[in-house]
Amino acid sequence: MFINLKISRRILSLGGIFFLLFLGIIFEHKMVLSNSHVSKPVEQINTDQKVMALTINVDWGEEFIPVMLDALDKGHAKATFFVTGRWAKKNPELLKEIANRGHEIENHGYSHPHPDNLSVGANQEEIKKTESIIQGIIGRKTRFYAPPYGEKGAPGLRAADLLGYQTILWTLDTVDWREGSTPGIIAQRVVNPAVRFGIKPKKNGAIVLMHPKFNTVKALPIILSQLTGEGFTFQTLDALITFDQIGNTTSR
Numbered sequence: 684m685f686i687n688l689k690i691s692r693r694i695l696s697l698g699g700i701f702f703l704l705f706l707g708i709i710f711e712h713k714m715v716l717s718n719s720h721v722s723k724p725v726e727q728i729n730t731d732q733k734v735m736a737l738t739i740n741v742d743w744g745e746e747f748i749p750v751m752l753d754a755l756d757k758g759h760a761k762a763t764f765f766v767t768g769r770w771a772k773k774n775p776e777l778l779k780e781i782a783n784r785g786h787e788i789e790n791h792g793y794s795h796p797h798p799d800n801l802s803v804g805a806n807q808e809e810i811k812k813t814e815s816i817i818q819g820i821i822g823r824k825t826r827f828y829a830p831p832y833g834e835k836g837a838p839g840l841r842a843a844d845l846l847g848y849q850t851i852l853w854t855l856d857t858v859d860w861r862e863g864s865t866p867g868i869i870a871q872r873v874v875n876p877a878v879r880f881g882i883k884p885k886k887n888g889a890i891v892l893m894h895p896k897f898n899t900v901k902a903l904p905i906i907l908s909q910l911t912g913e914g915f916t917f918q919t920l921d922a923l924i925t926f927d928q929i930g931n932t933t934s935r
Contacts, residue, residue, distance in 0.1 A: 720841075720844070721837055721840045721841050721844060722840065722843075722844050722849070722850065724835050724840070724850040724851060724852040725849060725850070725851050725852070725890070725924065726851075726852045726853060726854055726890065727854040727885070727888050727889055727890060728888035728890075728923055728924060728926050729888060730887055730888040730926040731887060732887060732888070732926055733886075733887055733913065733914045733915045733916065734887070734888065734915065734916050734917075734918055734923060734926060735886065735888070735889045735890070735891060735910070735915055735916075735917055735918070735923070736762075736763060736889070736890045736891065736917070736918055736919065736920045736922075736923040737755075737760065737762040737763070737891050737893065737917055738762070738763045738764075738765060738829065738851065738853065738890055738891060738892055738893070738920060739751070739762055739763070739764045739765070739893050739894065739895060740765045740791055740829055740892065740893075740894055741764055741765065741766040741767065741770055741791065741894070741895055742766075742767045742769075742770050742791065742795045742831075743770070743895070744894060744895030744896055745770070745774050745777055745895070746895075747895040747896060747897060747899070747900050748777060748781070748895050749777075749780075750900050751895060751899075751900055751903060752780070752781065752784055752786075754900070754903045754904050754907065755784075755786070755903070755907075755917075756784065757904070757907075758903075758904065758907030758908065758911060758917070759911075759916075759917075760907055760916075760917035761785055761786055761787070761917060761918055761919045761922070762786050762787070762917065762919070763786065763787040763788075763789055763827070763919050763920040763921075764781050764786055764787065764788050764789070765789045765790065765791040765827070765829035765851070766778065766788060766789075766790075766791055766813075766817070767791045767792055767793060767794065767795050767813065767831075768792070768793035768794070768809075768812050768813030768815075768816045768817070769793055769794055769795075771813065771816050771817050771820060772816050775820045778817070778820050778821060779820060779821060782821045782823070786919065787919035787920060787921055788817060788821060788823070788825065789825045789826070789827040789828070789829065789851070789920070790810055790813050790814060790817070790825040790826075790827065790828045790829070790848065791813070791828075791829050791831065792806075792809040792810060792813060792828075792830070792831055793808075793809045793810075793812045793813045793816075794809065795831045796809065796831060797831065797832060797834060798830045798831060798832075798834045798836065798838060798839030798842075799834045799836035799838060799839065801838055801839070802838060803838050803841045803842045803845070804842075805838075806838050806839050806841075806842030806843075807842040807845060807846055809842075810828055810842060810843065810846055810848060811846065813825070825848075826847070826848060826849065827848065827849055827850075827851050827920060827921075828843045828848040828849070828850050828851065829850075829851045829852070830843075830850060830852075833852055833853070833892075835850070835852065851890065851920065852890070852892075853890045853891065853892035854884055854885070854888075854889040854890045854891070855872060855873050855876050855884055855886075855889050855890070855891045855892070856872070856892045857869045857872050857873060857891065857892060857893045857894075857899065857902070858872065859893055859894050859896050859898060859899045859902070860894055860896065864898055865898060866898045866899075866901035866902040866905065867902070867905075869893075869898055869899060869902035869906075870902040870905040870906050870909070873891055873906050873910070874905075874906060874909045874910060886910075886915070888923065888926060890920070890923070891906075
């Protein structure tokens, strides 16, 4: 009788623990689904000024970055590099070089997971771990977050909010990773963007997404030359957001 009572108490105790864990999961799920407390990503800046921000998402392709830096210098352009923590950890000297040449370095998570598939807490860890690594290398804290794969579900957005980060997406996507994206096609997607979702993207205040790839390296001087000829300047994201209010986008 005593043994049975002891076992029953253990079962009840374990049941209570699992019940509390279940309530915690439900509570977090409800918090995540409450979009009223989640900030919208910045996808474009409303401005009449001819100004853009080039953003370069980095988790690989370090062999192409020095040439990109030279092209940016030659075109008198500044860019924002969103790097993963694991990449920064493996390439500290190159990260310092990017910063020393006047470009902005921001947060792309640590291991390039799908943020929509993670919990809020796991997304926070991705961001915080990367922040710590970057700050340890260049002495600056990141404050913008570009979610991997451009995912903008509630878990990633909520995590960024809780950490005081602003989530960044894009206006113009070079889609430079896609097969068939030649330098000419990549440049065309920025210089003369096509209508998407019934909207003709505005270049004023645009945020451009690209990656360190061979064809992007070839396209970058074309983009800089043609748009500079149209009167555009290229600012860091931190500078661009001071121009005006957050605007609309064609990213989906």
